[in-house]
Amino acid sequence: MAQLALTPHFPTYQQACEFVRVVDGLPLVALHSMMSAIRQQMGTPQEQVDWTEPDTWISTRLGGQDADLARRIWTESHGIVNPRHVRGSLTFARRHELILVDAGGVCHKTPIGDAYIAGDLVTHQRIDGLEGVHRVLLLLSSRTSATSPELLSEWLDYLRGESSIYSETFARQSLWARLRYLVTCRLATRNGSYVITAEGREYMDTLKDGTDSADSDVARAAVSHNTRTQAKLKEALAEMNPFVFEELVGELLTAMGYQDVEVTAATGDKGVVSVWDFDPDYFAAHGNELSDC
Numbered sequence: 001m002a003q004l005a006l007t008p009h010f011p012t013y014q015q016a017c018e019f020v021r022v023v024d025g026l027p028l029v030a031l032h033s034m035m036s037a038i039r040q041q042m043g044t045p046q047e048q049v050d051w052t053e054p055d056t057w058i059s060t061r062l063g064g065q066d067a068d069l070a071r072r073i074w075t076e077s078h079g080i081v082n083p084r085h086v087r088g089s090l091t092f093a094r095r096h097e098l099i100l101v102d103a104g105g106v107c108h109k110t111p112i113g114d115a116y117i118a119g120d121l122v123t124h125q126r127i128d129g130l131e132g133v134h135r136v137l138l139l140l141s142s143r144t145s146a147t148s149p150e151l152l153s154e155w156l157d158y159l160r161g162e163s164s165i166y167s168e169t170f171a172r173q174s175l176w177a178r179l180r181y182l183v184t185c186r187l188a189t190r191n192g193s194y195v196i197t198a199e200g201r202e203y204m205d206t207l208k209d210g211t212d213s214a215d216s217d218v219a220r221a222a223v224s225h226n227t228r229t230q231a232k233l234k235e236a237l238a239e240m241n242p243f244v245f246e247e248l249v250g251e252l253l254t255a256m257g258y259q260d261v262e263v264t265a266a267t268g269d270k271g272v273v274s275v276w277d278f279d280p281d282y283f284a285a286h287g288n289e290l291s292d293c
Contacts, residue, residue, distance in 0.1 A: 008170075011089040020098045028107055058071050
C-alpha cells in the first residue's frame with residue numbers, strides 16, 4: 001500500500017477541478033502574491049474576518065493584480081473556488097501532479113489533471129487511496145449511518161498506523177473534509193448523519209487491492225450484524241415497561257452531560273417526564289461533536 005499523502009484543507013472534487021482549470025497558464029508567483037495579501041488580513045480568533053462573500057471583500061481588501069486574480073478565480077470557477085481558500089487546492093493539485101510548474105514558473109494542467117477532471121476511474125482510485133478516502137468510505141460501509149465523531153476513533157487509529165499523523169485535531173479536520181468530499185462525489189449522503197450511497201458501494205467494488213477487498217467483506221458482515229442488533233434493540237424498547245424506559249432515558253441524559261437529571265414519579269401517561277439542567281462547560285468542550293450528531 002502506498003504511503004498516505006493527506007492534503008491539509010482537502011478540497012472538494014468540484015473545487016479541485018475548477019481550480020485546475022482556472023490556474024492553467026497562470027504564474028505561480030501571482031498566486032502566492034494573492035495568497036500573501038489575503039493572509040495579512042486574516043484577523044484573530046477575537047476579531048474574525050468574514051470571507052464568505054468574495055464579490056464584496058475582493059474590491060475592499062485587495063488591490064491591483066491581487067484583486068484581478070482573486071476576481072478571476074471566483075468568476076471563472078463559477079463561484080465554486082473562494083480565493084480565500086485556494087491553499088488546499090494548490091497543495092492538492094501539485095501533490096498529485098494535476099498541475100506542473102514549468103521552468104518559467106507558470107502552472108500548466110497535466111494529462112493527469114485532465115483525467116481527474118474527466119472522472120477517470122484509475123486516476124481517482126490512486127488519488128483517493130493516497131488521501132485516505134477509501135478508508136473513510138470503508139468505515140461508512142460498515143454502518144447503516146454514522147456521524148463524524150462516531151468515526152473519529154477508528155480514523156485516528158488508521159492514521160497512526162499508516163502515517164506519522166498523531167494529532168487528534170488534524171484527524172478531526174481531515175475526516176470532516178473527506179466526508180464532505182464523499183458527499184460532493186455522491187458516494188455518500190448527509191442528513192444529520194452520513195450514509196454510503198449505492199454509487200459509493202459500486203465504487204468500493206472497483207477497488208482491486210486485496211486488503212480493501214478483505215476489509216469490504218468484514219464491512220458487509222458488520223452492516224448485517226448492526227442491522228440485526230438495531231432490530232433487536234427496537235423490539236426490546238417496544239416491550240420495555242414505560243417507567244423502566246424513563247429510568248433508561250434519565251441515565252442517557254446524564255451520560256450526555258446533563259446535570260441534576262430527575263425522573264419524576266410515575267404519572268400514568270407512560271411518557272418520559274424528566275427535569276434537568278444543562279452543563280454549559282460540557283457543551284463548550286464537546287459542542288462540535290454534539291453539532292455533528
